[in-house]
Amino acid sequence: MTKNLTATLLVATSLFTGSLAYAAPEPAVEIRLDTSVGVIQLELNAEKAPITVNNFVQYVEDGHYDGLIFHRVIPGFMIQGGGFTPDMQQLDTRDPIKHESTNQLSNRRGTIAMARTRNPNSATSQFFINTADNRRLDGVPGRPGYTVFGKVTEGMDVVDTISKTQTGTRGRYRDVPVTPIVINRATVIAPESEQAEQAEQAEQAEQATE
Numbered sequence: 001m002t003k004n005l006t007a008t009l010l011v012a013t014s015l016f017t018g019s020l021a022y023a024a025p026e027p028a029v030e031i032r033l034d035t036s037v038g039v040i041q042l043e044l045n046a047e048k049a050p051i052t053v054n055n056f057v058q059y060v061e062d063g064h065y066d067g068l069i070f071h072r073v074i075p076g077f078m079i080q081g082g083g084f085t086p087d088m089q090q091l092d093t094r095d096p097i098k099h100e101s102t103n104q105l106s107n108r109r110g111t112i113a114m115a116r117t118r119n120p121n122s123a124t125s126q127f128f129i130n131t132a133d134n135r136r137l138d139g140v141p142g143r144p145g146y147t148v149f150g151k152v153t154e155g156m157d158v159v160d161t162i163s164k165t166q167t168g169t170r171g172r173y174r175d176v177p178v179t180p181i182v183i184n185r186a187t188v189i190a191p192e193s194e195q196a197e198q199a200e201q202a203e204q205a206e207q208a209t210e
Contacts, residue, residue, distance in 0.1 A: 029053055030189035031060060031150075035070075036182040038158035040129075041189075042112055042150050048103040049149035052114055052123070055097045056149065057188060059125050064091065065186040070162055072128075072175045079162045080115055080128040086180040088170050093124035101139025105148035108133045110156055113148045120144035131163045 029044040046053040059065060065082055068091070072080035084090055099120040107113055111130050114123035120139075129152060130137075139145030152159060162181050170176040 029057060029150075030153075031057075032187050032189050033065070033155075033183055034185045034187075035158065035162075036180070036184060037161050038155060040155035040158050041153050043153045044112075044150035045105060045148075048105050049100045049147060051097050052100050052147050052149040055094075055123075056114075056127065058094075060186045060188055063186075064093075064125055065183050068183050070177065070181045070183070071173065073163060073165055073167050073177055073181075074175050075163050076132050077134065078128040078130050078132075079159060080126060081183060082115075083124075083126040086182060088173060088176070091125070096122045096124050099123065099139070099144050099147050100149070101145040101147045102141060103139075103147070106133075106135055107137040107146060107148055108135070110152045110159075111148045112150045112152065113137070113146045116146065123147065129159050131159060 027046070029046055031042040031044060033040040033042070044053045044056065059082070067085065068082060069084055069086050070079050070081040071084040071088065083093075096116075096119075097114075099114075099116070101120065105111070107130050109130055109132050112127055113130065115126035115128050116123040128146075137146040139147070162177075165177045165179065165181060167175045168178050
């Protein structure tokens, strides 16, 4: 009987451990935006918004955002970018993605969300950072909203600086900063463990060539 009990406990422990491993949350994705007025660092929530995060990261890795501007700035609301060059030329994008606006992430100050048209499943590359609590943009059952997929972890002062810039009209576009605010480069920040591994591989490669 003792042997049977021990075996049962081992099986139960194994199953419990397995379930914990299966339920482990997706690691956060860190993004760095080097802009013409400072650095903004983002933490993306791949657990709550996997489709949106994967889409955004792919645009980052493709270099899509490099050289684009924050083309729409409304004080007390948000700053929007990811679609236009400094001369207001719109870049081509991949196909739109399915919205995830009912993921319980709220459009609060400092969060990043996807811009879209009236069609909730029309988001491509454009995003906005909320500079106020805009919970009216949240999705609820039966009423899609704007998908929040992360938050600013560093550089909210840079976001606020952008939000206070002077804006005007460029062609048919309103609320465009008079002085272009450029995303010079967007990069995915590798986790520390990955950075260490990359550094070790680089060192080994350097030693091999000596």
